[in-house]
Amino acid sequence: MNRQFPEHSTLPKGTPTVAVVGAGQLARMMQPAAVHLGIQLRVLANDAVECAVAVVPDVIFGSADDVQVLRELCADAIALTVEHEHVSSDLLDELNASIPVHPSGSALGFARDKAALRVKLTQLGMPQPRWSVVADVQAANEFAAEAGWPIVLKPSRGGYDGRGVFIIRDEQQLAEVMGEPLRADAVWVAEEFVPFAREVAMQVVRSPQGQAVAYPLVRTLQREGMCAEVVAPCPESSEALNEQAAEIVLTLARDLDVVGALAVEMYVVDGEVGEALLINEIAMRPHNSGHWTIEGAITSQFENHLRAVLDLPLGDPSPRQPYAVMVNIIGGDADNLHYALLHCQARDPQAKIHIYGKAVRPGRKIGHVTVLGANVEELLERARHAAAYLRGDIDE
Amino acid sequence: MNRQFPEHSTLPKGTPTVAVVGAGQLARMMQPAAVHLGIQLRVLANDAVECAVAVVPDVIFGSADDVQVLRELCADAIALTVEHEHVSSDLLDELNASIPVHPSGSALGFARDKAALRVKLTQLGMPQPRWSVVADVQAANEFAAEAGWPIVLKPSRGGYDGRGVFIIRDEQQLAEVMGEPLRADAVWVAEEFVPFAREVAMQVVRSPQGQAVAYPLVRTLQREGMCAEVVAPCPESSEALNEQAAEIVLTLARDLDVVGALAVEMYVVDGEVGEALLINEIAMRPHNSGHWTIEGAITSQFENHLRAVLDLPLGDPSPRQPYAVMVNIIGGDADNLHYALLHCQARDPQAKIHIYGKAVRPGRKIGHVTVLGANVEELLERARHAAAYLRGDIDE
Numbered sequence: 001m002n003r004q005f006p007e008h009s010t011l012p013k014g015t016p017t018v019a020v021v022g023a024g025q026l027a028r029m030m031q032p033a034a035v036h037l038g039i040q041l042r043v044l045a046n047d048a049v050e051c052a053v054a055v056v057p058d059v060i061f062g063s064a065d066d067v068q069v070l071r072e073l074c075a076d077a078i079a080l081t082v083e084h085e086h087v088s089s090d091l092l093d094e095l096n097a098s099i100p101v102h103p104s105g106s107a108l109g110f111a112r113d114k115a116a117l118r119v120k121l122t123q124l125g126m127p128q129p130r131w132s133v134v135a136d137v138q139a140a141n142e143f144a145a146e147a148g149w150p151i152v153l154k155p156s157r158g159g160y161d162g163r164g165v166f167i168i169r170d171e172q173q174l175a176e177v178m179g180e181p182l183r184a185d186a187v188w189v190a191e192e193f194v195p196f197a198r199e200v201a202m203q204v205v206r207s208p209q210g211q212a213v214a215y216p217l218v219r220t221l222q223r224e225g226m227c228a229e230v231v232a233p234c235p236e237s238s239e240a241l242n243e244q245a246a247e248i249v250l251t252l253a254r255d256l257d258v259v260g261a262l263a264v265e266m267y268v269v270d271g272e273v274g275e276a277l278l279i280n281e282i283a284m285r286p287h288n289s290g291h292w293t294i295e296g297a298i299t300s301q302f303e304n305h306l307r308a309v310l311d312l313p314l315g316d317p318s319p320r321q322p323y324a325v326m327v328n329i330i331g332g333d334a335d336n337l338h339y340a341l342l343h344c345q346a347r348d349p350q351a352k353i354h355i356y357g358k359a360v361r362p363g364r365k366i367g368h369v370t371v372l373g374a375n376v377e378e379l380l381e382r383a384r385h386a387a388a389y390l391r392g393d394i395d396e
Numbered sequence: 397m398n399r400q401f402p403e404h405s406t407l408p409k410g411t412p413t414v415a416v417v418g419a420g421q422l423a424r425m426m427q428p429a430a431v432h433l434g435i436q437l438r439v440l441a442n443d444a445v446e447c448a449v450a451v452v453p454d455v456i457f458g459s460a461d462d463v464q465v466l467r468e469l470c471a472d473a474i475a476l477t478v479e480h481e482h483v484s485s486d487l488l489d490e491l492n493a494s495i496p497v498h499p500s501g502s503a504l505g506f507a508r509d510k511a512a513l514r515v516k517l518t519q520l521g522m523p524q525p526r527w528s529v530v531a532d533v534q535a536a537n538e539f540a541a542e543a544g545w546p547i548v549l550k551p552s553r554g555g556y557d558g559r560g561v562f563i564i565r566d567e568q569q570l571a572e573v574m575g576e577p578l579r580a581d582a583v584w585v586a587e588e589f590v591p592f593a594r595e596v597a598m599q600v601v602r603s604p605q606g607q608a609v610a611y612p613l614v615r616t617l618q619r620e621g622m623c624a625e626v627v628a629p630c631p632e633s634s635e636a637l638n639e640q641a642a643e644i645v646l647t648l649a650r651d652l653d654v655v656g657a658l659a660v661e662m663y664v665v666d667g668e669v670g671e672a673l674l675i676n677e678i679a680m681r682p683h684n685s686g687h688w689t690i691e692g693a694i695t696s697q698f699e700n701h702l703r704a705v706l707d708l709p710l711g712d713p714s715p716r717q718p719y720a721v722m723v724n725i726i727g728g729d730a731d732n733l734h735y736a737l738l739h740c741q742a743r744d745p746q747a748k749i750h751i752y753g754k755a756v757r758p759g760r761k762i763g764h765v766t767v768l769g770a771n772v773e774e775l776l777e778r779a780r781h782a783a784a785y786l787r788g789d790i791d792e
Contacts, residue, residue: 011450012755014734032428035451036690038751038763054407055431057453294432298746313742320716338410346709350694355434359408367434 016310017042019073019099020052021064022083025356025365026286027052029294030083033303039310044073051357067091074099081260081309083285085112102208102259102309103284110256111284114189115156121279124255126248128279129267130192137178140190141171147192153177157186165225167193194278196267200234201289202245205261205304205314206253213304213317215297217245220265220289226365227288229384230326232296232319235376241268241275248277261305263287288328292370293317295352296324321372325379329353329367331360332392344369344386351386412706413438415469415495416448417460418479421752421761422682423448425690426479429699435706440469447753463487470495477656477705479681481508498604498655498705499680506652507680510585511552517675520651522644524675525663526588533574536586537567543588549573553582561621563589590674592663596630597685598641601657601700601710602649609700609713611693613641616661616685622761623684625780626722628692628715631772637664637671644673657701659683684724688766689713691748692720717768721775725749725763727756728788740765740782747782 011017016039020027023045031052034041042058053059062069064087074080079100080092089105089112096104103111110117118131130147133156134140144151153166153174166177178188199220206212216233223229233242249264256262265280290301299307299315307314337360344353348371355367369386371379388394407413412435416423419441427448430437438454449455458465460483470476475496476488485501485508492500499507506513514527526543529552530536540547549562549570562573574584595616602608612629619625629638645660652658659679664671686697695703695711703710733756740749744767751763765782767775784790 012445012753014731014756015450015753016734028431031451032431035424035428036748036750038753040450040753049408054411054436054453055427057450057455059453307741313738314745315741316745318746335410338412342709345703345711349710349712350714352432354432357408357411357434357436360410 011040015040016078017058017076018306018309019077019080020044020083021070021073021080021087023050023052023056023059024083025051025358026083028055028356029286029291029354030302030306031055032294033300033306037303037306039306042073042077044069049359054357064088065091067094070095079309079311081285081305082108085284100208100309100311104257104259107256107258108284111282113156114154114281115187117282118189118191120256124252126252126279127277129194132190134188134190137171137175140168140174140178140188143190144168144171144174147190150193152191152193154189154191155182155186156189158183194267194269194280196269196278197275198234198236198268199265199280200237200245200268200277201230201263201265201287202249203261203263203287203290203293203301203317204249204253204258205301205308205317206258207308207314208259208311210254211314212250212253213299213314214246214250215290215293215301215317216319217242218289218292224363226328228328229380230289230292230324231376231380232292232324232326235323237268238275241277244277248279252279252282258284260284260308261286261290261301263289265289288365288368291354291368292324292326294354295370296320296326296372322374323376323379324370324372325376325383326368326370327380327383327387328365329355329369329387329390331358331362331364331366332390333360336392337390340390340392344389348382348386351382353386353390407436411436412474413454413472414702414705415473415476416440416479417466417469417476417483419446419448419452419455420479421447421754422479424451424752425682425687425750426698426702427451428690429696429702433699433702435702438469438473440465445755450753460484461487463490466491475705475707477681477701478504481680496604496705496707500653500655503652503654504680507678509552510550510677511583513678514585516652520648522648522675523673525590528586530584530586533567533571536564536570536574536584539586540564540567540570543586546589548587548589550585550587551578551582552585554579590663590665590676592665592674593671594630594632594664595661595676596633596641596664596673597626597659597661597683598645599657599659599683599686599689599697599713600645600649600654601697601704601713602654603704603710604655604707606650607710608646608649609695609710610642610646611686611689611697611713612715613638614685614688620759622724624724625776626685626688626720627772627776628688628720628722631719633664634671637673640673644675648675648678654680656680656704657682657686657697659685661685684761684764687750687764688720688722690750691766692716692722692768718770719772719775720766720768721772721779722764722766723776723779723783724761725751725765725783725786727754727758727760727762728786729756732788733786736786736788740785744778744782747778749782749786 023043092105203215218232219234221229293300419439488501599611614628615630617625661676689696
């Protein structure tokens with residue numbers, strides 16, 4: 001544990017400090033919003049290579065499992081928030097005695113544990129795929145016999161970006177996957193495989209006073225389990241579906257008592273009376289499906305998250321342009337990045353290319369590109385071109 | 397001298413560092429752009445209370461007059477730039493042997509020395525008020541006899557935000573002002589008092605390769621010598637005047653060999669054939685009259701300045717909305733700031749209120765507010781209300 005904030009830095013009276021568990025790209029992208037709002041961030045990093053460390057002066061090094069580290073993180077801060085779910089709810093509840101913790105430990109538990117979420121959604125009567133906690137291969141087999149093959153199988157905890165989500169086609173594959181040891185605190189969750197028409201997501205940000213703002217419903221494209229592309233708003237969605245989504249997400253934010261950003265990923269399926277939504281996963285923090293809001297909305301998800309965490313009034317989430325398209329930049333050839341950037345910036349002076357300052361490794365998210373305008377197909381072409389060029393997939 | 401960047405921070409290969417002389421609000425506002433571009437800033441601060449110190453991890457403490465300090469600032473950086481003019485051109489030229497310095501020492505000389513600028517503008521045939529370097533009261537008197545009272549009198553160096561600009565109405569006042577000692581490196585510059593119709597400004601950003609982008613001509617309102625309000629674009633300007641301004645500013649950027657941001661403040665006067673422009677002052681850095689570009693333009697002046705300094709292709713300077721209005725927030729009652737912010741954010745969820753993290757002192761610029769839309773009068777009302785409330789001038 002090692003704190004590196006300069007002793008000689010003198011903050012003016014009244015400057016609020018927000019403590020953040022985590023120092024990855026989500027904490028990094030909170031920093032521009034914080035700078036403009038006059039807010040200080042203090043981030044908790046495991047390691048100096050985490051990309052927020054390079055842009056936030058006030059860093060605590062240590063583990064999010066260590067209550068002493070967390071206490072130091074919170075010292076003289078106004079509020080504590082997170083950029084990931086991997087922190088114990090009990091620790092957060094303990095800290096909450098001395099500092100507002102947003103989201104709370106109990107709320108965050110639903111983002112960390114997929115089984116707990118499914119139970120809660122069932123209690124709330126929220127639309128979701130058929131699901132079951134399955135203790136063993138036999139139980140999973142029984143679930144599949146009812147729900148039909150394939151089924152989706154995931155450990156309740158520990159996965160992210162699609163890691164740990166398995167599409168299981170038969171009993172043999174089931175036995176293989178379930179033969180791997182589970183974390184001690186996890187169980188297997190089986191879900192029906194949803195033949196979705198498309199995937200969508202919605203962000204909402206909620207303040208301690210219960211003020212909430214909902215961003216437009218967006219279309220997401222997952223690739224290898226990772227969010228690859230976002231179109232905001234979702235061009236195919238009817239007004240009725242948008243309203244249904246807002247109802248689901250705002251209700252969920254209230255019923256889970258979320259403070260800060262909540263992202264809800266959903267499937268669109270053909271229902272009995274038109275299209276319907278089923279909740280896939282949730283995240284209780286700024287989320288990849290909301291990165292388009294940095295330029296695309298009047299108030300970004302990062303700014304509204306910080307405003308909510310500090311109990312400030314929330315900003316307008318309305319889009320600035322008819323459409324925003326965001327495409328993730330995945331690591332390719334590291335040596336090429338600078339020249340690729342020259343090409344992409346010269347080719348498209350309106351593209352907003354975000355580089356996270358992470359070491360480039362094949363398959364790793366290292367940035368994203370956002371373009372705004374009226375023509376979705378043209379925006380997709382431009383954003384995909386930049387992302388492909390930066391990855392090194394194309395060279396013209 | 398004391399460098400505080402964490403030794404344990406490990407930047408990925410290829411991450412460019414831009415060294416910045418100065419650590420005030422302009423350096424601070426470069427940080428959000430740098431974070432999104434994947435650029436590291438290293439700032440030179442005199443003092444830990446300077447407001448960029450709180451948001452940029454890599455800080456060198458020391459004087460911009462000390463070549464050793466400047467060398468440390470430049471170590472392993474890709475380029476050097478400035479957020480103020482108070483650094484010696486000779487030192488910059490010396491550093492330029494080992495690192496690109498943008499703007500160059502010779503270019504920056506014209507922003508630092510008002511007499512040098514007037515001489516150069518005369519050589520270039522640029523439109524400007526009648527002017528003369530005046531060695532003593534007698535010379536100033538002779539100038540006033542020709543140009544007519546009142547005259548404008550300023551030391552060639554050292555003033556900013558209107559400090560050191562005197563409107564002189566008669567000989568007695570002249571004797572009083574010129575009785576004060578001048579800095580050793582300064583001379584008195586007398587200028588005719590221009591009966592302007594309005595004041596305007598234009599930003600241009602130019603890259604080392606000579607690519608240049610011009611932002612719209614904006615209307616500025618000065619109060620007590622400080623930029624108080626900006627309307628972008630200037631609602632009263634004809635297309636012909638906008639073109640004339642762009643011609644002046646782009647030509648000036650080229651002829652002064654500016655790399656990075658150049659702001660040109662101009663008077664609009666009634667000329668023989670319609671309205672004409674006269675150059676008042678220039679700044680070779682992001683400028684208060686361009687703060688509206690943070691949200692109001694596709695690429696902000698801060699982002700384009702960094703792109704130019706790194707010799708990256710420039711981004712589109714086009715406005716996002718028909719009009720942007722920016723009003724500076726001037727310090728009032730410090731204890732009130734938090735509650736005032738609550739009021740203003742709740743009243744206007746679309747307003748972008750920027751707080752610089754500076755200690756609040758009466759009369760000091762501590763932030764600005766920007767609103768975008770189609771109706772200038774409504775935007776002015778909203779932005780002025782927020783600024784007045786934050787200053788404590790109004791309480792409803």
